[in-house]
Each structure stands twice: as C-alpha cells, then as structure tokens.
Amino acid sequence: MSNPIWKRFVALGVLACLATLGFACNFTSQGDYFGSNEPPKLNVFRYVTGDEPQSLDPPMSLGQPEARIYMALYEGLVEYNPKNLSPIPALAERWEVNNDSSEFTFHLRQTGRFSNGDPIDANDFVYTFRRAISPQLASTNASLAYYIKYAQAFNEKKVFVRDPGSNQFLLAKDFEETETPEPLSSKPGGTNENPPSQAEAKPDADLAFHQLMHSPTRLTLPGTEKARTKLLASNAKLKAAVEGKELVPVKAEDIGVEAVDKYVLRVSLAQPAPFFLGLLAHQLFRVVSRKNIEQYGDHWTEPGHIVTSGAFRLKEWTPYNRLIVERDPMYWDAATVRLDEIHFYPMADNPSIMNLYKVGEIDAVLNHTVPNAWLDVVRNKKDYMDQKEAAIDYLQINVTQPPMNDVRVRKAFNFAIDKNAWAAWRKIVKPLTAFTPEGIFPGYPQPKGDDFNPERGRQLLGEAGYPVTQNSDGSYSCPKFPVKEVEYIYNTQESNKAMAEWMQAQWKQNLGITISLRNMESKTFLEARAKLDYKGFSRGGWSADYMDPFTFLSVFYTGGDSGTGWQDTKYISMLDQANRMLDPQKRYELLAQAEKYLIDAQPIIPIDTASVNWVKKPYVKGMFPNPGSLFPWKFVYIERDRSKWDVGTPSLAE
C-alpha cells in the first residue's frame, strides 16, 4: 500500500521506540543512589518483606518474610544483635548457663507487658514453649525445639513406660546399644545450677518437676500401637522389659521448661547445645498471650483480637495489600523505639519491588531482590548492600544410584566446576568448597574442600571405569559414561536455570559429559528431591536458622533429611561429640573435622556463599546488612540530617 498514512504510522512507531529507549537509558539512572532519596514525610518506614505472610501466629510459619514481621510484633527471651545476630537481652535481662550448656536460667525483666497491658512473666514463656511444641498446633518449626528435654517425645506423641508395682519409669540408658553420657542437666542435685539471686530466692515452685529434670532420661516409645509393635518386635530385650508395664503419654507438663519463680525461667535440654541461646530469638520462642489465644481460638491473630508482645502492635492488616504496625506504648523499651509505624507491603515480583524502591515509595527491600540483569547498575550505587549471607548454594547428589553412588564419580564432577569463574560471572556470590558459608562464623576453622582441577576429575572418572579421551580439536569426550542415568533437576526460576546451564557447560567442557537439565514446578521439585525421585543432581540451598555452623552441618544429622540419601553414623557421632565439648573453640574444631568428613564423602557439591543483595535508602539508619537479613526494628530510624546518612554499606563491626 502506498498510502502515506502508513508511512506516518511507521515513523510514529519508530519515534515511540526511540522514546522508550531514551527512557530506558534514563532509567539506568545517574547519581550516587538508585532513584529518589527523599525521606518520607511521616516518621514511617515502608518495607517490602516478601510474599503475603502465612499467619501472624509466630510458630506457624518458617519463612524469613514472616520472621521479620514477627520481630516487630513479638519479643522473645533474647533478641538478635542487629549487626551480627548474636543474642542480646530482650524480655530476659540476664541469664546463666550451666557448664555443659544443657541448662539455661533466664531472669526476666519485671517491666515486660503485652500490648493489652498484661504483665509478661515466666509462666507466659512456659505456655508459649509448650504450645509451640504441641502436636495439636502442628508447627512446621517444632523440630527447632527438640533440644529441650522431652520436647521431641511430646511433639511425636510418644509414651513413657512405668512399672505399676514400683511406680518407677524405665530409663533410656538401660536400652541403648552405645552409651551416650547424660548431660549435666540430667544429673541429680542442683550443684551445676545457678541458683536464683538473693532477692528472688524461693524454694522451687515445682519440686517433682525439678526431680524429673534432674534424673536420668526416661525411655520413650512410639505412641501408636503399630509403630510400637514394630519396634518391640525388633528388640527382644525391650519387649521383655515393657511387658506388663503401663504406658504413660508424654505431656506438655513433662517438657524441660519451668517457671522457677514468677520471673525466673529454667530451660533444661536433652543434650548440650551451646548454640541454643542464639536459637531462642527465633519466632518459635517469641512470647504469645495465653488469655488472648484461649479467648479467640483460631481467630486470635485477626486485627481487633490480636495481643502482641513486641515493640510494635498491629494497626491494620489487609492481606496482599499491606500490614501496618505502630509503636506500642506498653512495650518495656518503648523509649528506644524511634519509628511511629512500619508499613509492610507483601510483594514477590522483584522488578516491581525495585520500581517501587526507585520512585521512593518504599525505603528498603528484602534480601535477594536486585535482579541479576540490574546488578551492573545497582551494585555501584551507594545504597546497595554488599555483604555475605549465612546461606549457601550447592548441588545435591542422589548417592543411592549408580553411577553417582561411586564417590570418585561425585568427586570428578566437583573437580570439573570452576567455582571462581562462576562467582565472577554471578558477580555477588563467593566461591565455596565446604558446606558452611565462608566467613560468617567468627573463629570457626572452616575446612577447605577440593579446588577446581579438571585434570584430576578426568583421572578419577577413568579410575571409576569411565575413561575420558581428548579429541583432536581439544575437547573431551567420555563415551562410556551412562548419561541417561544422570540428570540435573531444578525448580523453575531464572537464577536456578542460569546456574544449571552454567554447571552443564562446565561438565561438557571439562569432562566431555552432557548432563540433561530438567526444570520442575516448585512443589513438584521439592517432592521429587525429598523422595530421592531423581537421578544425579538437584539444586540445593540452605540458610541459617541460627548463627552456628551446626545449623548447616545438621542437614545431614537427622536421617534422610538431606535429599541425597547419604547417611553416616560416624558423621553423626562426630557431631554429637563436638556438641558435648565444653570449650567452644574445641567444639568448633571438632565440628570442622565433621564438616571435612562430609565434604570428603561428597554427597553435595558446594557452589557458593550467597550474598544478601538488597538496597536501602541512605536515610534509613540502624538497619544493617547482617548475614540473616533479620532486623530488630526498634533500632531502625529515619535520619533527616543528610550529613548523617549512610554512604555505602554500613559497617557490621561492633
């Protein structure tokens, strides 16, 4: 058609495209900061914490997005240090730990208040702990509390065994094949305890309970008839001992939490756990109001009903839109709280979140939000948070099937990946050869795994019966390797895909083996991995629940939990032995030995230590890019004096 109108439209189209391009260039904004840096008019902090929270009931969600909301609404015995996440006093103003870290005594401050004005005392914590662990609540997090004496048995609905004649309970130690020493918390008497101070001194409120805690651990059996019969059938000694005895269900009252006094709480553990204190800032242990929950049942978290214990209280909650919390005048430390309100916006789409940030509608974003393609621009800005995260990326290997059941083959695939090149390409991560994130746990002598060495990899494959030959053009091939028996699965996500393709290319280049990739919908992937319903490799990632190497090493501690099929009793006993160490440095050394043992067995291929990767406006102060991206909100404030703004990543040094 020769109609001139067409030409005009073409011209218009070209103009429009140019305009868009012009905007796009404009978009790669100049200036020191990414987008607007005008502080909000009101004393309000606006934040995207991630997708819609599952619940405002703290034990009911595992997620980090929710954890940050719970940190505004609820307080625990301890709080995270904003810079390094070590425990700092919160509702407990001080505490004592016995010699082997198996018993903790907390002295609560008497000024603690719920948002409705009710005082918070030790009994509220006893209720909170018992509720969190109860099988009826069915919290997905409950296993974090299994270190508490009889907590696991209570959560698993187990039973004690009592002799009706003598009223004595059967003891666990009489039926153990290998003897494990009892922790000090189980030793009789109170010699290792820290008695309440003079002012608080009172006889133990619950003497029978105290005796239960300080007696050797009782035997527990499965609560269901079926599981019990199965267990007894395999153990004749046990069967004979249980014959004619009474079964007594483990109750909430049996777990190792005790209100010694109105403001003294004692927690007895089933094993020494030096990291337990750090774990207590977790949402599972943040205090909730019994009165409130019993009054409203399942609906207690609704606005108008909810009673909270933190620095902020709920003001408004419209799901998928916003959740507003306001300063709580009842909070014991209300004078420290500097923000009037925090607005949490539930969002999951990273570009949308970054857009909001750029135009200044929000003041900070959650971790892992800057898209890969934006990094070149955003990483050079002074509001980019560049710090290592207590999280790792790795590949899991299904070790139950050939050829990956051969450790030489697993090692060959590890040797063939140039992790330094990967980290350089990914820009913000750090290469990793071990199973704990690097440089996160001060003083931990992290072991070193194998470095990139494709020559050694090809040699190992040859030893395993799959010789690698070099072609005339310099490339490699490994014709004998059963490529049909190995694949790489990952859940659909841009960054996972990039990683999968990168690994695939490395193996092809260095071993001459092309592994097929398969992406899967998220839940389908998790199911396949958990059930070992895959061949070869699967994407893996782990982030810290608390600040101790054990949070990573314990992935292979509870059997079958790892998605690899690798189980090793020696590894487990190495960890046990380490945790029994009274000297923290000695414990770290033993943990490091266990970690070395793990990476030598290579059920996983470590890839990198992750990066926090988020941005905050320079006027947001008191918010630090700590390795867990968890922020005690009472320290956060908006600074209006430009000379005091953060320029670049704020230091994490104390």
Added chain:
Amino acid sequence: MLRFIIKRLLVTIPTILVVITITWGLVRLAPGNFYSGEKKLPAAIEKNIREKYGLDKPWYQQYGRTMWGILRHLDFGTSLKYQGQSVNTIIRRSLPVSAGVGILAYLLALIVGIPIGSFAALKQNSRWDYGSMALTMLGISIPNFVLGPILVLIFSLSLYWLPPSRWDGFLSRSIILPVITLSAVYMSYIARLTRAGMLEVLRSDYIRTARAKGLSEKDVVIRHALRGGLMPVISYTGPALAFLLTGTVVIEKIFALPGLGNYFIQASLNRDEPLVIGIVAFIAITLLLMNLLVDIAYAFLDPRVRYQ
C-alpha cells in the same frame, strides 16, 4: 423466557459440582503438599500436620467433608496456607478489587472502542479507518505483560507521575495504570468487532429501508445500525467480563493488586486445596452466569433470537 432462565440455572448446579470434583481430584494428583518447603520436615511433624488437617483420613471421607461443607453451607473451608482465613472471606475481600478494576477496564474499552469502531466503519477505507485499525492491531498484539512494564517505565520511573505498583483503593492514582493496561486489548478487540459488525449491518436491507424512509444519518446509525452492529460485542462481553471480574493474574502480579487472580495462582502453587476449589467454583459460577446474561441480552436486542 422465565422457563428458559430457570432451565439454564438448573443445569448450572450439576456443572459446578462436576467442576469442583475434577478440581479436587487434580489438586490431589499434583505432587507436593501445602506444607512442603525447601527444608524437608521430619516425619513426626508431617504426621502431626496431616492429622490436624484431616489428611490422614481416607480420600472418600475427605471428599465427603469438602462436598458436605459446600452443599450444606456454601462453605469452602479454611485456607491451608493462610492460617485461619476462610476461603469465603478471602473471595469476598479480593473480589471487589478484581471486579472493580475489571469493570472499569471494560467500561473504558467500551467507551473508547465502540466510537472508534463505528467511526472506522462509517469512514471505511479512509485514513482514519486504516489508522485506527492499525493501532488496534498493535493493541491486540502487544501482550499486557509487555505493555504494563512499558507504561510503568514511562509514567512512573521516568516521569514520576504515577505509582509503579501497589493498591491504594479505587479513588487513587494507583488504579490508572492497571486499568489502562488491562483495557488495551479489550479496547482494540471491541473496536474491531464494532467495525466488522457495523460494516455488515450498514449493508443490510433494513438500513437501506431506514435511509429510504428519510431518517437522518444520525438516527440511522444510532437507532438502527449500532443496535445490530453491537451484536458481536455483546457476545464477546459475556466471557470477557467473566474473565475480567475474576481477576487477571498478570496485571495483578505486575501491579501487586490484592485481587482474586493473585490468590488463584498462589493457591495453586501452594497446593492450597480449599482455596483453589473455592476460587475455581466461583469462576465457574461467574462464567456460567455471564453466558446466561449474554443469552438474555441477545433476546432483548435481537427479535429473531427472542421468537425462536
């Protein structure tokens, strides 16, 4: 007419039940559970959860319980993912947002699309005709997940006029970009449908009669031609409106709107069975009702349909 409506309504009920049953089955077939996460749960905890939500019961009991709740009280149960929130509440809360944005977008599409289409038909083969039809072709071919970000890029990130996402209610600036983005495709489609319908009608005998009677061109177009010319638009309106009312996943995701579409996609990804069933049933009902309304509207607009 009344008999026709009642008959159609009666057919709807078994259809909905079949839809619910199939959805129930499909959610179960999908691998994974609402509680499965990156960190695998210990077996005992998984067992506690299954007992709490009745998942340890045989399938027919679970199916019976679901259906009983729906039939007895129209109660779709409680979301598994969003603890303590009932499915009915979630739908009641998120529907107004989706429906509001959808209706506004469709109104905008009608207001702009029909005049453009009619005008193009009346001036067939003129530069306006070609121009507007080229534009509408562009409108149809640019998907909203492209158009949305482009509009955001221009109006939010460069000009700082409008917020790039989030919801502040109907009477706020935050509604402008989602409505425009959503309506673009419908606007273009309606313009093209109107043009085609009008062209056909304008050539028909009764228009010639109307003109022969000496009616003014305005009366011919508005009273006679437009009525017939809009038939394709009407039949398109039913399914389009049903789709718009129940939320559009893409728009709600891009602009972070608290609508039904957002919940729908999340519910399926989360394996949140009660919520998926509730939303699917709701969409099915809306779709069937909209089609019924279209049939009724047809009867009013076109005497031929009425007398059949």
